[in-house]
Amino acid sequence: MGEIHHRTCHICEANCGVLVEVEGRQIVSIKGDPDNPLSRGHICPKATALEDLQNDPDRLRAPQKRVGEEWHEISWEQAFAEIGEKTRAILARDPASTATYIGNPNAHSYGNALNAHHLTKALGTKSQFSASTVDQMPHQVANLLMYGHASMFGIPDIDRTETLIIIGGNPMASNGSVWTVPDFRNRARALKARGGQLVVIDPRRTETAKIADRHVFVKPASDVFLLVALLKAVLARRPHQPVQDFVGGLDDVAALLARFDDAACLAASGVAAEDVAWLAERLTAGPAALYGRLGIATQQHGTLNAWLIALINIAAGQLDREGGTVFPIPALDTLAMFPRGSLGKFTSRVSQHKSVLGEFPAAALAEEIETPGEGQIKALFVVAGNPVLSTPNGPRLDRALASLELMVSVDMYRNATSRRAHYILPPTGPLERDHYGLFLLPMAVRNIAAYSKPTLEREDPEALHDWEILRGLAQAISGQPVQEPTPREALDHMLKNGPYKVSLAEVEAAPSGLDFGPPKAGVLPERLRSDDQQIHCAVPAFMEALGALDVPAEGIPAEGGKLTLIGRRHLRTNNSWLANSHRLTKGPNRCTLMIHPDDAAAAGLADGDMATVRSSSGEVTIPAEVTDDMMPGTVSIPHGWGHDLPGMAMQVARARAGVSANALTESGALDPLSGNAALSGVQVEVAAA
Numbered sequence: 001m002g003e004i005h006h007r008t009c010h011i012c013e014a015n016c017g018v019l020v021e022v023e024g025r026q027i028v029s030i031k032g033d034p035d036n037p038l039s040r041g042h043i044c045p046k047a048t049a050l051e052d053l054q055n056d057p058d059r060l061r062a063p064q065k066r067v068g069e070e071w072h073e074i075s076w077e078q079a080f081a082e083i084g085e086k087t088r089a090i091l092a093r094d095p096a097s098t099a100t101y102i103g104n105p106n107a108h109s110y111g112n113a114l115n116a117h118h119l120t121k122a123l124g125t126k127s128q129f130s131a132s133t134v135d136q137m138p139h140q141v142a143n144l145l146m147y148g149h150a151s152m153f154g155i156p157d158i159d160r161t162e163t164l165i166i167i168g169g170n171p172m173a174s175n176g177s178v179w180t181v182p183d184f185r186n187r188a189r190a191l192k193a194r195g196g197q198l199v200v201i202d203p204r205r206t207e208t209a210k211i212a213d214r215h216v217f218v219k220p221a222s223d224v225f226l227l228v229a230l231l232k233a234v235l236a237r238r239p240h241q242p243v244q245d246f247v248g249g250l251d252d253v254a255a256l257l258a259r260f261d262d263a264a265c266l267a268a269s270g271v272a273a274e275d276v277a278w279l280a281e282r283l284t285a286g287p288a289a290l291y292g293r294l295g296i297a298t299q300q301h302g303t304l305n306a307w308l309i310a311l312i313n314i315a316a317g318q319l320d321r322e323g324g325t326v327f328p329i330p331a332l333d334t335l336a337m338f339p340r341g342s343l344g345k346f347t348s349r350v351s352q353h354k355s356v357l358g359e360f361p362a363a364a365l366a367e368e369i370e371t372p373g374e375g376q377i378k379a380l381f382v383v384a385g386n387p388v389l390s391t392p393n394g395p396r397l398d399r400a401l402a403s404l405e406l407m408v409s410v411d412m413y414r415n416a417t418s419r420r421a422h423y424i425l426p427p428t429g430p431l432e433r434d435h436y437g438l439f440l441l442p443m444a445v446r447n448i449a450a451y452s453k454p455t456l457e458r459e460d461p462e463a464l465h466d467w468e469i470l471r472g473l474a475q476a477i478s479g480q481p482v483q484e485p486t487p488r489e490a491l492d493h494m495l496k497n498g499p500y501k502v503s504l505a506e507v508e509a510a511p512s513g514l515d516f517g518p519p520k521a522g523v524l525p526e527r528l529r530s531d532d533q534q535i536h537c538a539v540p541a542f543m544e545a546l547g548a549l550d551v552p553a554e555g556i557p558a559e560g561g562k563l564t565l566i567g568r569r570h571l572r573t574n575n576s577w578l579a580n581s582h583r584l585t586k587g588p589n590r591c592t593l594m595i596h597p598d599d600a601a602a603a604g605l606a607d608g609d610m611a612t613v614r615s616s617s618g619e620v621t622i623p624a625e626v627t628d629d630m631m632p633g634t635v636s637i638p639h640g641w642g643h644d645l646p647g648m649a650m651q652v653a654r655a656r657a658g659v660s661a662n663a664l665t666e667s668g669a670l671d672p673l674s675g676n677a678a679l680s681g682v683q684v685e686v687a688a689a
Ligand SMILES: Nc1nc2c(c(=O)[nH]1)N[C@H]1C(S)=C(S)[C@@H](COP(=O)(O)OP(=O)(O)OC[C@H]3O[C@@H](n4cnc5c(=O)[nH]c(N)nc54)[C@H](O)[C@@H]3O)O[C@H]1N2
Pocket: 102, 103, 104, 105, 109, 131, 134, 135, 294, 383, 384, 385, 386, 387, 389, 390, 391, 410, 411, 412, 413, 415, 427, 466, 567, 568, 574, 575, 576, 577, 638, 639, 640, 661, 662, 665, 679
C-alpha cells in the first residue's frame, strides 16, 4: 500500500476530488474521493491522464531553444538572460510591439492567475489576448453590465431545481462550464428521480440530450431568435408579477420586444411554437433554471444570448431563488480580488476593436502580427495556450507566428503553437504543483474550499512552477525582481479575508475539502456590484443591438447547398492538450464530420467516406460519420485536433492527428459586443473527397 494523497483534479472545470496513491515517484492509482463534498467520488477518464501527463516522455522538462529548425536544451539562466536581452532590444525600438496570449489552463492554476500580470507589466503591453475571446467573454460582458462585475456568474441550482434547460452546453462530455458541477450525470438522475425535467436545446442530439427528458433542435447561431420568443412568452405569462425590487427596466425590454414577430422568430430558429410555450410554462412554474454555455457564446450574437438568458431567468422569477439560478459565495471571493472589468479602454491598431476586460479578440492576433507599422507585434509571449489549433483561422496565425522576431511559449509540449517559439519554458509536472480552484469554486454547486499540496516533489530541483517562470520572465525583462508573497502565502491571506474567514491551515485540515453548504438564495442585494446595487435590465448597448436585429427568413441564411458548421467536445479530450495520452486517445477515431443522412446523401457520402469540407478560410479532409443526431443542414467537427504539423514533438498525438476545425473558422467573424469569435455558424461546402 502506497501513500494516499488528496488532490483536486485541475484538468477541467469540475474540480473533482481525487485520491492519488503513490509509491516513491510511482503513481499506483488515481481514484475519486468519496468524501469530497462537491464531487462525491466522481471522476472521469481524464483524471488518469494526470499520471500520463506526469510521466509522458514527450513532456518537456527543461528550457528549449530553437536555432533554425534545431532544438537545444538550455539552462534557465541562459533562457532568462537571452529572452530578457532580446525583449529589451525590441522594446527599445518600439515599446508597443510586444503581446501576450494567455491560454485556458491559466484559469486552472491559481499561481498563474495571480502572476500573469507581472509579465504584462514588465512588457508594458496593451496587446493582450487570451482564450476568453474564443470562449466565455459574452457571459462576462453580460455579467459586467447587468450585475456590475465580469466574474459574477449565476449558476443553475441543479440539486434543487425541477426544470433544468441547457442551451448550447453538453455537460455529459464537458463536465460543465462556468458551472462547476462534478458528477453531472448523477445530479441529473436525481433531478429526474424527484420528478423534475432535464431539457436540452442544441443543433445536435448530444450525450446530454440523450439522457434528457426533452431535446429541442435549434438552428446554429439562431438562438437569439428563440430566446426573444421565449422571453416574450415568459413575460406574457407573468404580466403583472413584480420581480425583485432590485431589478429594473424589464418593461423597457418588453416594449422593445414588441417589434419581433413570434412566428418569424420561430421560423428563424427552427423551433416549434409548442416547445416555446412548454418551456415558458416550466420556467414560470419553477423552480427552474435556463443555462446557456459555449454553443450560445461562440457565435455572432453571443452577448445578446447571454443577456437574454439572464432576462428570461429574471422575468420567470427564477433569479437568486432556490432551485433557480443562484450565486455562490466562495471562500476565495474573486469579486473582491479582481476589478469588475472595463470596456473600450483601448482600441486595436488594425481593425479598431475596442478592448473588452483589457483584451483584444484572439481572432485579431494574426492581423496585429502581419500588419506593418508602429505597434506591429514583434514579440509574443504565449502562456499555456495553443492558439494555432484553438483560434479562428489557425493556419493564418501559424504563418504569422513564423514571422515574429521573438516568440516564447510557457508550455510543457512542443505542439502546434510552441513549435514556432524561439524558446519553450516548461513548468513542473502536473502532480508537482499545488492547486486551489480559484476561478472554478466560485461557480460550484456547493460552496467548498479545497487545497492540494504537490503530490510529488519536483523531479528536477531546478524545475520551475509556472508562477516562478512568470516572475522570472518579468524580472529578466524589467531588471526588477518581483518581491511578493508566494501564491501559497497569498492564498492564506485571501482566505482569511474571505467570506468565511478561514486560514489555509484550516482548509488543509480538511483534506477532502471544507464544506460551507449549498449556495443560498437571496444573496443578490448584498452581492450585486453595480454602483447602485440594482440590476438594470435594459442595458443600453444590448438594447441598441437588439433593436437593430433583423430576423432572417430561415435563420442564419445557408446559401446554395451550404451547410452550417458547429463544434463539439468528447469526454476523452481536453481542448488540444491531452492528445498525447495513449490511454485517452485509444478507441475509435473521434475527429469526424458528423453529418445528417440526407445531407450525406446529397454530398454522395456514406458513413466512413472521406469528405472535403471547405469554408471561405480553408479546407480539411475528414471521415464522415453519418448520424441523425445532427440537425439537417448542420455538420459538426470537434476542435483541438491537427497534431501532424512539422516540428511538433508529440508522438502519440501525431499517430492520431485529426484535422483542425479552426482551419475552417473565420478570423473576421465576431460577436461585436464582446470580441468573442463566432466559431458556430460557419458556412461550409461538403463533398466526397
Ligand atoms: N472551433 C473551436 N475552437 C475552439 C473551441 C471550440 O469549441 N471550437 N473552444 C474554445 C475554448 S472554450 C477554449 S478554452 C480554447 C482553448 O484555447 P487554448 O487555451 O489556446 O488551447 P488549449 O488547447 O487549451 O491549450 C492549452 C495549452 O496549455 C498547455 N498546458 C496545459 N497545462 C498547462 C500548465 O499547467 N502550464 C502550462 N504552462 N501549460 C499548460 C498545453 O500543453 C497546451 O499547449 O479553445 C477554443 N477554441
